[in-house]
Amino acid sequence: MKSASPPGTEPEQTSPTYRPALAWTLTALSLSTLLPSLSISIANVGLPSIALAFGASFNEVQWVVIAYLLAITTLVVGVGRLGDIAGRRRLLLSGIAVFTLATLLCGLAPNLPLLTVARAVQGAGAACMMALSMAFVGEAVPKERTGSVMGLLGTMSAVGTTLGPSLGGLLIASVGWRAIFLVGVPLGLLALALTIRALPASTSATGPARHRFDSLGTVLLTITLTAYALAMTIEGNSFGPLAIALLAAAGAGLGLFVITESRAASPLLTMPMLRDPVLATGLMTSALVSTVMMTTLVVGPFHLARSLDLNPAYVGLVMAAGPAVSALTGVPAGRATDRFGTQAMVVVGLSGVIGGSVVLSLMPTAAGVAGYILPLVAMTASYATFQAANNTAVMKDVAPHQRGLVSGMLNLSRNLGLITGASVMGAVFALATGTSDITTAAPDHVARGTHRTFAAAALLVATGLAAVLVLRLHSRLSSHHNTKPNSPRTTIDP
The missing domain is CATH 1.20.1250.20 (MFS general substrate transporter like domains)
Incomplete structure (x- = not known):
């Protein structure tokens, strides 16, 4: 049964005078899918060089990867919902801009703590790109071609994963580890320009619906997912007292989240x-x-x-x-x-x-x-x-x-x-x-x-x-x- 959209959350509209070619739309969405996966695999290759540059141990330098994955995992649902309310195009553009700026900061980071923080910010931008590029398929692509476009986005994600190790190894050998981040800056700028050109203008929620974002539920879900992700990664393949405590915290957070959502006026x-x-x-x-x-x-x-x-x-x-x-x-x-x-x-x-x-x-x-x-x-x-x-x-x-x-x-x-x-x-x-x-x-x-x-x-x-x-x-x-x-x-x- 078809559900009526809440007031102020009508579908984002494409101006009748602005219907970009589908090829440009797919290129923009493909770049927003490729860059987050490329940023995972290319950073993995650079860990030994980063550890050597900053005199860090493996346990310290692995947070360059963990911080990025944690940010994506904990934020991707919340930013997806926020895009539904505030406008998907607007939030996608913000995510690409944050991702690109953070990528530049990663390449210029003077020490490991700042690099780790920049990677977390980069992950926040990547969460917007991953959630909203797929969400745009429903409104930017004819329904009979949905499967083909989903396959294309899956291909671009795989290309990013495949390209990362070889490209990263080449850049580290010829330029140095900072190049594995700096190479993403022009790509991010290109994604930003294509998204501005190709994706339709969006309308944000108005009136009462503008305040329908479930902040408390989002915070609880973020805390729960952070505890779970840390429990799965912080002690490697072993499950010691810290991992068990984090799993317990994740379970408690999940319980609180369920209770909160059952009482919220506009639950996540x-x-x-x-x-x-x-x-x-x-x-x-x-x-x-x-x-x-x-x-x-x-x-x-x-x-x-x-x-x-x-x-x-x-x-x-x-x-x-x-x-x-x-x-x-x-x-x-x-x-x-x-x-x-x-x-x-x-x-x-x-x-x-x-x-x-x-x-x-x-x-x-x-x-x-x-x-x-x-x-x-x-x-x-x-x-x-x-x-x-x-x-x-x-x-x-x-x-x-x-x-x-x-x-x-x-x-x-x-x-x-x-x-x-x-x-x-x-x-x-x-x-x-x-x-x-x-x-x-x-x-x-x-x-x-x-x-x-x-x-x-x-x-x-x-x-x-x-x-x-x-x-x-x-x-x-x-x-x-x-x-x-x-x-x-x-x-x-x-």
Whole structure:
């Protein structure tokens, strides 16, 4: 049933005299998707050089990455909702400007603390870019091309991840570590100029609706997500007293958030909204699949180096195959989604991830590099297919005044999956190897850890596939009750 937009939150309008070419629109949205992912992977490559430049330990310098991820994870839902209220174009432009300025400050930072702060600010800008670029698809792109554009944005994210290590290594070798940040400044300025030119002017909420932003709920959600993210990262793959205390704080924060939202006049999230089966299933499967894909990044280097005895150069080359395949698969996967439907392609994507995980859980080391890289390629291509179809399914029929919020929730579920995968699946891998120091573990122990970790990964994604199949069956059984199947789906109104 179609929900009426709250007063003052009407969809952002495109002036009849200003309809930019779709190519310019897609270029602007693509840059806003590429830059945040590039800023993650390119900074990882620079950590050793940054540590040397500032005389810092690894534990200190890793906050250059953690601060960025924390800012994105904790802010992405709030900025998505704020964009729905204050105007998505306005907030996206602000986010790009903040991102670009912070990127410049990162390149000029005189010490590690200021670099870390600048990275957190950069992450805040990146949160706006990630949430709102996807939200713009619903209003800037014809509905029949939604899947293709979602696939394109997935491709650009993968390109950023793939390009980061090689570009960063080249810049560090030729210019120095500051160049890995400074190279993003002209790209940020280009994204800003294209967004100004290509995206339609937006209208912000007026009257009573202008004060509908749930500040208390947003603060509580931010605190809860910060505690969870720190619990998953602060002690690496181990869970000591500090991590347990942070998890307890996250649980308490979640309880307070639920209570606050149930009493708020204009809540950030509502229980009826989360009971929407398409949204709930999409968020759950996104988190599960992201957890498993992070497993390939955590387990892969150890398996390749210890079990298959590859040198670092070959390890990097094999690991680059995943993002490269994802970049090549995104657009075709989006077109397939438009042609065959979201539900079918979600099932295909999840099945491929499960199949690749099962093969990796059984593949003997005697199969060599091919025995690892072929299932990895299948998993990554399937992941790109799932992402394009799942994002389209969740976003396609969302009410206009909720696109920023739901886009932020999708990005949040993926980030939480990545964070959980790095920590929990890393702990599973360490436990399965049977040693406290994986770097010195025997090759057969590492192979055993790889097999058991990917077996657990297959079970996780199978859970998500079961939920999708149940939803599909329920949709078929209840289809004769839907009189307006194309109406906007979700609502946050009390």
